[in-house]
Amino acid sequence: MERTLIIIKPDGVQRALVGNVIKRFEARGLRLAGLKLIQIPRALAEEHYAEHKGKGFYEGTVTYMTSAPVVVMVLEGPDAVAASRATMGATNPLNAAPGTIRADFGLNISRNLVHGSDKPETAEREIKLYFQPGELLSYTRAGDGWLKE
Ligand SMILES: Nc1ncnc2c1ncn2[C@@H]1O[C@H](COP(=O)(O)OP(=O)(O)OP(=O)(O)O)[C@@H](O)[C@H]1O
Numbered sequence: 748m749e750r751t752l753i754i755i756k757p758d759g760v761q762r763a764l765v766g767n768v769i770k771r772f773e774a775r776g777l778r779l780a781g782l783k784l785i786q787i788p789r790a791l792a793e794e795h796y797a798e799h800k801g802k803g804f805y806e807g808t809v810t811y812m813t814s815a816p817v818v819v820m821v822l823e824g825p826d827a828v829a830a831s832r833a834t835m836g837a838t839n840p841l842n843a844a845p846g847t848i849r850a851d852f853g854l855n856i857s858r859n860l861v862h863g864s865d866k867p868e869t870a871e872r873e874i875k876l877y878f879q880p881g882e883l884l885s886y887t888r889a890g891d892g893w894l895k896e
């Protein structure tokens with residue numbers, strides 16, 4: 748069992764796609780462990796995107812991510828990081844495969860709707876940025892047994 752951090756970015760919230768995005772992860776079998784609507788403070792966005800500091804898109808990304816509410820969630824399931832990245836599609840929606848969130852709902856790399864942790868170690872770091880341990884729930888859904896052999 749693995750956990751990952753997903754953010755529905757400001758464009759996803761403003762375009763009323765929150766339900767559509769969650770639906771795809773849920774339908775795939777990933778389970779919500781935490782979920783909330785927040786506006787990201789600048790310091791938190793800078794910490795989250797620290798690896799991109801100095802790149803041309805860094806300032807724009809930080810400004811954008813803090814500009815309006817986002818939905819942050821922790822999803823869990825087997826290979827949750829890779830599975831959710833596959834459901835999201837390539838960073839640039841123009842290169843994302845049809846059927847992925849970014850291809851089906853987006854056209855622009857800096858308005859690509861969702862963030863997902865890129866590695867299990869990154870997920871551990873990012874989950875701690877957005878959630879207190881007590882905000883994450885461990886439970887089993889009635890249908891979970893039907894998702895595996
Ligand atoms: N060349 C670019 N121009 C504009 N924005 C970019 C560019 N590259 C990345 N970004 C923005 O910065 C975010 C982080 O880039 P990263 O390389 O980590 O891609 P990613 O891991 O696919 O996306 P994310 O971290 O949001 O899940 C991208 O999702 C995108 O919003």
Ligand SMILES: [Mg+2]
Pocket residue numbers: 863865
């Ligand atoms: Mg990334």
